[in-house]
Amino acid sequence: MNKKELARHVIYSCSTAFRLASTPELIPCSVSVCKLPFSFCSSLTCLTQRGRHYITGCAFAALRDLVWGRHGSPNHSNATSQTEATTTSKNDTTIKSNATSESAALPSAPVDHLDPDRGVAAEVIYESGHVDVNPDICREMGKNVRLLIAITSAPGHESARMAIRHTWGHYGQRRDVAVTFMLGSTANSSIDERIKQEQFVYGDIIRGKFIDTYDNLTLKTISMLEWVDNYCPKANFVLKTDDDMFINVSRLLAFIGRHNPQQRAIYGRLAKKWKPIRSKKSKYYISPRQYKPSLFPDFTTGPAYLLPARLAKELYTAALNHTYFKLEDVFVTGIVANSLKIKRIHATEFLNKRVPLTACSAQKGISIHMIKGPEQYDLWKKLLDGLTKCK
Known part of the structure; x- marks a missing residue:
């Protein structure tokens, strides 16, 4: 270095x-x-x-x-020291993305706020590894797991996680389905303590070594890919989704039953010909140095997408070598997947948007977006009742 x-x-x-x-x-x-x-x-x-x-x-x-x-x-106002040339082994250290527990009292900062106009490889700011790993989430490296559902969740969203556990997340009780929540770290000591208690009771939380902020969502997905590669590579499929989603797991299992996990493809709601937003006032701003072309590659939108678990290693390794930016769905399923020649396939069942919360919506779609905790219970009840006949 x-x-x-x-x-x-x-x-x-x-x-x-x-x-x-x-x-x-x-x-x-x-x-x-x-x-x-x-x-x-x-x-x-x-x-x-x-x-x-x-x-x-x-x-x-x-x-x-x-x-x-x-x-x-x-x-920064005070600069006095002169630098001296030196070279060391590239393997001396792994680049870190955040201050760890030694500076946990500090609030998090978005990684690209250091210089939003300049790009940096993801490996520069990503710290590998996970905290408090529970191997029981995916036993025998996922040998008997048809579906791993990895739910990205913010540290403070305990009620959202509980609503999922009590509704569609209950499918995690099946031997062939695993359900886990992906989190980063937090500077809030009381929330951190509650997460530890939650993990002690449920054992379904995976924590990466990054500060959990909006601008670090891409780090969270990279962390998910690393975890799948390390602990669940033998599973058939992985669903990446968010904690404000309602997932019809039964319909999803039927979907994966029709698809080959050996196929190099990501399934979801396909976004085509989206343009990078160049306005610095936008929360979705991407600088030309982060991504120069005028159009993004086709990608599957982030609320929910499905991929074969065996692709996790390729995506994880390749992601570290690409210029980092915060739009995780564009980054992972668009830019990185495109570089690996992994297909992105549109599946109409992936709604990935807010729709009328009816029994038919719950029955016909795999994924519904922007669902609050109480609405999870309502949709779950409508799905289980099965009284409404939908065309």
Whole structure:
């Protein structure tokens, strides 16, 4: 790893702390940064005080100038240190995406806010691995699992997770179906404690090593792909969905029964010829440096899409080598899948939008979007009643 890569590592690992610190002389940071060879900045050192880790000496602006030039990224007032050339082994460290527990008191920061006009490979900001892994979610690497349902959920959405467990998530009791919730980390200690209690009771939560924010949704999906590759690669299919979705699991099982898990395809609601939004005022803004073409590849929309579990490894590995941005469905099922020549196939049963909450909607569709907790119970009841005859 050369001096520029090392400097970039420090900036991305400590980005939140750099912006919040009242002085650049003592920056809270993760222990991983303290393992770096700091010879690229002669005055940069790491120290530990009362169990917390800090970097000190080399000001943020000096690192910024090394990576992007004098005007490349957010400014910091004090820059004094000169950088020195050095090279080290590429395998010395893994680039981190967030400050870990050592700086957990800090609020999260969107990864691309460091410099929204410049692209960076996902591997620079993604930390591999998971917290408190429960191998029972997918036993024997998914050998007998026809369907793994991976539900992305925010840390504070406990009521949404409970509603799913009490309704369509109950299919997880079947031997051939596994249901899990994908979360990141949170700086809120009370929410974090409740998640630990929730995991103790239900054992169905998977936590990646990233701060759980909207701008990190792509990291969450990358984390899901890594987990599937590590713990459930022998499953037939994986449904990626969100915690505000109603899933007709019975209809989904019938759908996968008609499709071959050996096919290189992703199924869902297909979006064609969508254009990147270039307005910086939009929450969906994508800079030309993040993605230059005027059209995105066809992709399946994020609320719910289905893929063979065996593709998780390919998608995970390839995703790390692409320029990161926050639109996870475009990134994973569009750009990354397209680069791997994985087909994206439109399936009309994937509604992926808000529809009238009728018995027929619940019966005919696989996925309905924007469902609140109480509505999960209502739709579940309508689905189970089976009194309405739909054409």
